[in-house]
Amino acid sequence: MTTSVVSVDNLRVSYSTSRSSVEVVRGVSFDIAPGESYGLVGESGSGKSTIALALTGHRVAGATVTADSLNVAGLDVLDLSQSELRAFRARKIGVVYQEPARALNPTMTVGAQVAEVFRLRGDDRGLARRETVAALDRVGLPDPATFASRYPHELSGGQQQRVVIAMALAVSPELLILDEPTTGLDARVETEVMALIDQLQIELGFATLLISHNLPLVAAHCQRIGVLERGVLVEHGSAADVLLNPSHAYSKKLVAALPDLAFASARNRDSADETDPLVTVTGLSKSYGGKRALDNVSLTIGRNEILGIVGQSGSGKSTFGRALAGLIRYDGQVSFTDSFERRRPARPLVQMVFQSPDASLNPRRTVRQVFARSIELLGGTGTVEMLAESTGLDLALLKLLPHELSGGQKQRVAIARAFAGPVPLVICDEPTSALDVSVQALVLDLLEELQERTGVSFVFISHDLAVVRRLADRIGVLHEGRLVDLAPTEQLFSGDVDAYTESLIASAVDLRARGVRTPAVAAPGDGWQANRAR
Template sequence: MSALAEAPHQEAASGASPALELGGLSVTYRVRGRDLPVLSDVSLTIARGEAYGLVGESGSGKSTVALAVQRVLPPNGRISAGHASIAGKDVATLGAAALRQMRAHDVAMVFQDPGKALNPSLTIGRQIAEVFELLGASRSEALERGEAMLGRVRISDPSRVMASFPHQLSGGMQQRVVIAMALAKDPALLILDEPTTGLDATIEAEVLDLVDSLRQEFGAAVLFISHNLAAVASLCNRVGVLYAGKLVEEGPARALFSEPRHPYTAGLLRCLPRAGFKGGPALDNIPGFPPVPGSITAGCVFAPRCGLAEERCRTEAPPLSDVGPGRGSRCHFHDRVDALPRMSEAPPVTTPERGPDVEPVLAIEHLSKTYQLPGNRRVQALRDVSLSLAPGETLGLVGESGSGKSTLANLILGLVEHDAGGAIRLDGAEIPASVHQRPRDVVKAIQIIFQNPDSALNRAHTVKHLIGRAVERLAGLSGKARTARVTQLLEAVRLTKRQLPARPRQLSGGMKQRVAVARAFAADPRVIVCDEPTSALDVSVQSAILNLLTELQAERQVSYILISHDLGVVRHLSDRIAVMYLGRLMEIGAAKSVLKGPHHPYTEALLSAAPTVTGERGTRIRLEGQIPSPVNPPTGCVFNTRCPRKFGPICETDEPPLLDDPDGHAIRCHLPRDRLGHAAAGAA
C-alpha cells in the first residue's frame, strides 16, 4: 500500500472498513489490439464520513476511477492490477448478485447534468419512489419516504416537486433531487462527478453546503471529482491530484492548495484568475497537452511540460516522497516547487486609456422583452435596460439563471426582437431588432462565442471548412484571399496549419474553443458576446483562452459582453460589471467599484457565495427561496422577497430608481450608499 493511502483516518480506531480503498489500482483500455494504461498504480483511502477531492485535467483518469470502483468500465476496459474495495468489498471479486447488491446499497453517483440523469417523461415523485421500491418498500411507503427525503435536501415544497416533471424545475432544484435519490439508499460512498459545473454561484454554494451537511448527517464518504479547484477546496478534507493516470500528489486540502509540492499542482493553481483586476499580469498556463495513454514509458509523466524538469526526470520515475503530515508527492524536486518559473510567457498587453467622451460602439436604450403565454399571460423577461459599451471594453454580465442575461444577449444579436420603445445603436446608428433585417455590415459587427464548442461546431466539417465558411459568408472573401484570412485567424488563436484538416472530435477542448474564437473573429467584429466561454474547460485551458481573448481585444479593439457565473473570470476580464435580477439591471459600474463596494445586497450575496481556492469564505449571505416567477413578479423592489437587507414597507411598494454616483457606479436600492455592503478585493 502506498504512503498516500497510509494517512491515519477516523475509522482506524473503530476498526470499520474504509468507504473506499484503492490499492495499486491500474486500468487499461484495449484499443486496436494494444493495451493502453489509463490508470497506473493508484492508491488512496477515503474514510467514512470524509470528503475527498480528485482533480486534474480532462483525460487524467478521474472519471475512470469512478467507473472502475463501480465495475462499470466500457467493454474494452479492465482492471489490470491492484484492487478497489467499497465498504470492505473487493469489487473485482464480487459475483453478479453481490455486485448488484453493492451498487444498490453501498455506492451512489451524482452526474454533472441532472437534466440527463432524470427521465423527462416521469414525475419526480415516481422516479424517487422507484429507488425506495427497489429497496423493498411498498408503493405508498416509497412515495412517503421520497417526499420526506426531498425535505431533507432542503426543498421547501416537497409535495409540489413530487408532482412536477424535471423540465419544470431549475438546474439547482434538479441537482437536489438527484442528490436525494442518491442518498435514499444510505450509501457508504457518494461519488459526485462535476456536480456544480454550469450552476450559478449561489446555487453552487447551496449544493456544496447541502452535500457537506448531508455527509455529516448520513456518515457517507464523498468522492468529489471536479476541475473547479475552489469548489473542491470548500468541500473536501483531502485532495488527490491525478495526471496521466498517476496520483502525483495528495494531502490535506488546505495545505495542498496553499503550498503545493508538485509542479503540476502548482501549475493548475497558477492558472486561476484570482489576483487583481483587468490590466494585471497575464495568467500562467501549462504548455503543451497531457500525453496520450502509454506514450511515456520512462521517467516522470509530467516531465515534457514541467518547468523544473532535468535529464533525470526523463529517465527515472520519481518515487513517492513524504512531504509532510499525510502528504505525498511524486517529484524529484518537490522541495523546489516554490521556485518554479512561469511555465508560459504571454506577450505584454497594454490597455488603451479611454476618456469620458469616447463614442460607444454599442448603446442599448430602454430595452424590454415581453413574451406572450397561453391564457393571455405575459412574461416580461427584460425590463427597461439601458447601458453602453466603449471600443475595446469588456462588460461583465452576472446574475442567477432567469435574471435576463441570455435574453439581453439574444436581443443584442437580433435572435429575438425587443419590445417597441427600445433601441440598439451601433456606432450611434439605430439597427433593426431582427437579425434577418440587419444589413451584412451589422451582422458582421456583432458575433458570439458559445459556452460549449462541441455544440457550436459541426462535427462533420474540418477546421478549414468551419473557419473558411465564416470568412466567406461574413467577410465576403474567396479563393486566395479566403485562404490567407483563414491562415491569419489560425495564427491569431495560436493554432497551426496542421489543425486545418482535423474535425472537432480530433481536437482537445481548448483547441475546439480556439476554433470557435477564430470563427467569431472571421469578419473583424466590433462586439462579441462571450456566453460562458470557459466554464466547461479545465483551468489550464481556461487560462490560455482568457489570455487569448485579452490579447485579441488589445490588438483589435473589439468589445466584449461577457456572461459568466465565475466571478474570478469576470473580475479578470471586465472593465465594468452589470448585475441583473429578474430582468432588471440592479447595479452597473467599474469592476473595482462593484466588487469592492458599496454594492447592491444582491451583488453582496453573489460575492459571498463564491468559493475560494483557500477553502476560506467570509460570512455567507443565504438567499431564501427561489427567484420569483416572471409571470407574477413582486411589487416594489423585485428583490424584496429574498433580500436580507429589506428594511421597510417601501421595499414592497416602490421600485427603487437606478441612481449613479459621480464615477458612474449605479445601484438600484432604497438603502443609502453608506449603509450598503463592502467587500475586500479578494472576495470576488
C-alpha cells in the first residue's frame, strides 16, 4: 500500500446548499501504482470529475470531502495546510482538463503560463524561459520559441491541449490526472494527443488517472478500469476484462451502447433513392476572410435518404450544413427539385438540430411552449402531446423548462421541434456529440425511427465515423472544404477511397481496436505499447 501513488479508501464527497445535501461520490476506493494507468469511466454526473478534484485537494464551495484515506504521492491530501497543499500541487501532480480553451488564461501568452510552473519551483526568469521552450518542444509543438509568445485563442484545440499537457508535466509530477482530455477534439487529434501522453509516460514514468465517458479510449490507454455509476464504483478490473466481459449491469449497458464501427446499420437501403434528388447542390463555396471554408462542393440529396457528412473540425462540414439551411451567405446553388416556394402559406423547407441543445433552446420557454410554437410555424397538424409521444418524451416533461431536463431529454426536444410539421429536409449537426454514450444510442434510434416514419431527407453531420456508418445511406467526406469522397456507406468502408478518407477510417478503427487489445498481446511492431506491457 505504501508504494502506491494514489491510495483512496472510502472517499465520499457531498455538495450541500442551504436547503439540501447531495452525496455525489459514495464510498469510492482504488489504488494506482507508480507508473500505472488507471481509468475511471462513467457518464456525466457520475462523480468522476469530483474525484479528480478531490485528489488535488481542490474543494468546490459547499463541498464536503471525507475519506478513510486519501493519499496522493505519499501525502494525506485531507490533512495538508494551505501552503503544504500548494507545494503538493506544484510538485506532485499535474492535471489536464476537458476544455483546454477554457483551462488556459485568455489574456496571457501560453509561454508565460507554462513558465509560471517553473518559476513556482524557484527557477529564475531566464531558466524558466528556456525550460518552457523545452517543455513545449517535448509535447511536439512547432517552433517552440515563437510558439511561447502566442495566446491561447491563436491555437487549435489540439495545440491548446498540448500546452496544457506541457504545463501539467512541467515539473515531472508523480501523478497526471487527465479529466476528459480529448472530449471535444477530433478523432485524429484525439489519437495524437493520447499517443503523446502514452509516449511521455514511458519517458517520464508518471502514473495517470484517466477520467472519461469514452470507454474505448480509456480501455486503450489504461491497464485497469473502474466503472462509476452515480458515485459508486460498480466494477473494476483489467481493461480487457471490463470491455470484453462486463459483469455489472451498468457496465454491460455502457459496452452495449458503443456504436460499433464494424457493424453496418440494419436500415433498409432500398427506400432511399439518390437518382431522384430532393436537393441539388452545385458549386457551393464559402470563404471567411481569406480562408476557404467550402470549396466548390457539388452533390445531391435523395428523397428519403440519410446523407452523412464527415470530416475533422475545420473541414467545413458545419459550414456546409449552415449554407444548406440558408443560415449564411454562400456562392453556388442549392435548389430543391419540387417547387416548394409556391406553397401557401410559405413554410420552412429545412430544419436544423444542433450539437448543443443547451444553446439552441430558449431557457425561458417550457417544452410545451417550444412545441406549440414549432407546430404553428411548421404548419404541423398534430398536438403538442402527439409530438412528445412520437419522440419518446414523457408528457410530464411538457411543463418543464430546458434547465430542468437532462441532456438527452433536451436533445429530444430539439429533435421533436424539427419534426413538428412537414419539412422535406432536416440537417443534424453533431446531434449526439454532447451526449453520453448510452443516451447517444437512444437518440440515434430516435432519429432513425423518425426518418423511417416521416420519409424526410436527412443530412447528418458528424466527426464520428461509427455514428455516421450506423445511420447513413451515403457518406460524403470533407477535407479542407473540398468533398474528397462521396460514396454509399458500405462502399466507403470497403472500397477504393481517397487517401484522406482512408486515414480517417484507420484512426477510427485504431481507436476502437486498441480498446479490445489485451495489454499482454500487443502487436510486436507496436513499439512503446509492447514496452509498457513488458
